[in-house]
């Protein structure tokens with residue numbers, strides 16, 4: 051059951067569809083979908099409804115895509131481009147040139163911002179940057195009614211490409227003051243990955259610039275929400291959830307967030323942090339994480355060998371990593387998920403072997419420093435193929451061939467199996483190759 055759904059009559063209103071191009075379970079943990087739904091439905095003259103790959107029409111009224119005036123697709127991942135034909139179901143032509151009436155199809159989201167032209171043969175317009183900053187123009191355009199008028203209106207926005215009218219865009223849109231747009235869960239549903247939580251966005255972007263990472267390119271500059279705005283966003287969900295998921299990078303470096311999380315924990319409210327940089331895990335923050343009830347943590351280590359880690363811009367020493375592991379273990383957090391990349395530029399066998407060695411050392415440190423001998427370490431390695439992303443300093447780095455990636459992965463599996471006590475999983479090289487092709491693609 052969903053809590054927070056908005057049901058509006060269709061008569062006399064403009065109709066906007068919000069599409070997450072994957073299943074409901076995945077899409078409903080995406081805060082962009084919640085934000086669009088909330089911001090558009092705040093306007094009484096417009097009805098906004100959600101559509102997912104597996105939803106068979108809109109969730110709210112079972113309307114099909116072709117019944118809407120304007121449809122916003124939010125792409126977080128390039129591989130979701132492959133779901134576009136299934137979503138259109140043959141009822142709406144796939145190619146832009148073959149469409150002559152509404153709905154107008156608009157693409158946006160992180161993947162599109164990184165490479166705005168990849169979908170320009172399919173979509174009528176492409177939003178570059180943060181959609182919250184374009185909402186007023188999008189609503190005004192949708193009210194225009196006819197396809198030509200909607201497109202003409204959207205083309206006036208400096209961050210929207212309308213290939214039929216203008217090929218380029220002036221600037222990536224970004225919110226100057228994120229406190230004015232509190233982003234949180236607005237529909238609570240058990241049938242999604244973080245369904246037991248109320249998610250709130252605490253910050254956007256990242257103050258670091260790891261050379262492989264697309265986050266600073268998509269969301270810069272780094273912006274942290276003020277405490278008051280964050281409290282307001284949290285309060286919205288406290289009637290329905292007792293677990294808060296705080297989204298944002300580098301959250302634990304903010305003294306006021308630490309205080310806020312502590313006070314929530316004292317009231318018996320669970321708090322989870324989405325991503326924590328390893329060098330931000332001090333004694334104090336490890337204590338806070340444990341106090342908030344989080345008993346497992348994901349660490350983005352990226353490379354086994356320290357030199358390689360520095361080379362790709364993640365300037366965190368092995369010493370810092372082990373210090374963080376010790377701080378966590380002493381607080382009773384012994385379940386660690388270690389994220390590494392394979393296929394990095396100039397990587398050799400020794401780099402792969404170092405992933406296994408460092409994972410073993412981490413396990414040993416957990417065993418040595420765990421608060422009680424009853425706490426069993428659970429160390430899992432996640433090995434993800436490196437995909438060079440447009441706009442990043444490593445955009446021109448080669449993508450490792452699939453056969454080499456498979457060999458590296460099986461070598462790593464072999465090493466990890468030999469040592470025992472550490473499990474390993476990884477993204478399939480084929481999926482990574484698809485992501486590489488789609489994220490670097492041009493319409494031609």
Ligand code: SF4
Pocket residue numbers: 256257258259260263264265266299327350
């Ligand atoms: S990898 Fe993490 S720390 Fe580095 S730039 Fe990306 S989000 Fe920031």
